[in-house]
Every structure is written in C-alpha cells, then in structure tokens.
Amino acid sequence: MAAPSSSRMMKCLTKSLHTPNGPNPKLHLKKSLLVQDASSGAANPCSYSTKSSSRALAEEEERRALEHDQDDAIPTSGISRPLSQILKELNKKVPDSLVKLRTEDGFSMKYIPWHIVNRIMNLHAPEWSGEVRSITYSADGKSVSVVYRVTLYGTDAEIFRESSGTASVEEQGYGDPVQKAEAMAFRRACARFGLGLHLYHEDML
Numbered sequence: 001m002a003a004p005s006s007s008r009m010m011k012c013l014t015k016s017l018h019t020p021n022g023p024n025p026k027l028h029l030k031k032s033l034l035v036q037d038a039s040s041g042a043a044n045p046c047s048y049s050t051k052s053s054s055r056a057l058a059e060e061e062e063r064r065a066l067e068h069d070q071d072d073a074i075p076t077s078g079i080s081r082p083l084s085q086i087l088k089e090l091n092k093k094v095p096d097s098l099v100k101l102r103t104e105d106g107f108s109m110k111y112i113p114w115h116i117v118n119r120i121m122n123l124h125a126p127e128w129s130g131e132v133r134s135i136t137y138s139a140d141g142k143s144v145s146v147v148y149r150v151t152l153y154g155t156d157a158e159i160f161r162e163s164s165g166t167a168s169v170e171e172q173g174y175g176d177p178v179q180k181a182e183a184m185a186f187r188r189a190c191a192r193f194g195l196g197l198h199l200y201h202e203d204m205l
C-alpha cells in the first residue's frame with residue numbers, strides 16, 4: 001500500500017480533533033491553558049501583534065513537525081487496530097521541534113505540551129478515552145493533586161494507565177491549579193504507554 005501524503009495525514013489529524021459539535025471533548029481542559037489573557041497586551045497593540053505573530057509561527061512549526069513525523073503513518077481516524085500496533089506508534093520518538101523546555105526549581109526540564117500529546121493520541125489511538133479519577137487538595141490547602149486515567153481500545157483488547165499531577169494553589173500564572181495538575185497527570189498517563197517516554201530517559205543521563 002502506498003504511503004499517504006502529508007496533506008492527507010493533516011486532514012486525518014484535523015478530523016480527529018473535531019466532532020460534529022465542536023472540538024474533541026476527550027480531554028476536559030479549558031481554553032485558558034492554551035490562550036493567555038488578551039488583556040495583558042491590550043495596552044500595547046504592537047506587543048500583542050508580536051505575540052500573535054510568534055504564536056502563529058510556533059503553530060506552523062508544530063504542524064510541519066507533525067507532518068514530517070507522520071509521513072509513514074497509516075490514517076487511523078475512526079479505525080481500531082491491535083494494541084501492539086497502537087503502542088508501537090506511541091513509542092516512537094517525538095520530534096524535537098514539538099518538545100518544549102521549562103525551568104522549575106532551578107532545573108531545566110523537557111516536556112511535550114498537553115495539546116500536542118492529545119493530537120498524537122487522536123492520530124494513533126483515535127478511540128482512546130480519558131477521565132479524571134480524583135481531585136484532592138493537600139491538608140494545608142497549598143496544593144492540589146489530580147489522578148487521570150487514559151484507556152486505549154484495540155481490536156483485540158483494551159488497557160488503561162493512570163498517573164497523577166500536582167500543582168501549587170498559591171503559584172501565580174496562567175490557568176487554575178486543577179487544570180495544570182490535570183494536564184500534568186494526562187501527560188504522565190500517556191507516557192506510561194510510551195508516548196514521550198524517551199524524555200524521561202534523557203533527563204536521567
């Protein structure tokens with residue numbers, strides 16, 4: 001069978017991100033994780049324009065990287081496959097251009113943004129599902145932890161993985177603490193299937 005074109009792969013990817021009623025609802029995170037408060041740039045139109053331009057360039061870079069990564073993939077939107085095939089795809093190395101860097105407690109850490117993880121899951125495991133299992137606040141109320149479960153459905157079986165994420169309630173920044181903890185738990189649960197797991201090995205070297 002001939003390898004699908006990049007444009008065909010992107011149509012498949014775009015279709016997997018939407019339903020007849022709007023965006024794919026499988027990950028219950030608010031848009032505030034993706035969009036910063038526009039009011040922060042209201043006083044400086046030029047600054048806002050620069051941020052918009054930078055974001056557009058970043059999105060274009062992500063799109064091209066996903067196209068390149070999926071050149072030899074098989075369109076699977078709405079099509080179940082054996083779990084072994086799904087896991088094989090999820091364990092492939094994620095392109096460096098899709099990996100971000102953040103500094104936490106003085107240490108630099110690589111990570112894959114949750115929306116990129118979501119897109120990869122939609123492409124290779126279109127029938128996956130995710131759910132928040134619990135939301136727990138610490139005794140002193142300074143942090144919140146979320147347990148998230150991701151389930152893969154193959155033609156031969158289904159499996160799930162769970163993981164947790166914790167965020168500070170007092171930390172200032174975009175999004176609320178529960179959203180940030182959920183995004184972290186989601187990424188970690190997907191890593192238990194192999195998605196982006198190579199980043200954890202690199203951090204240990």
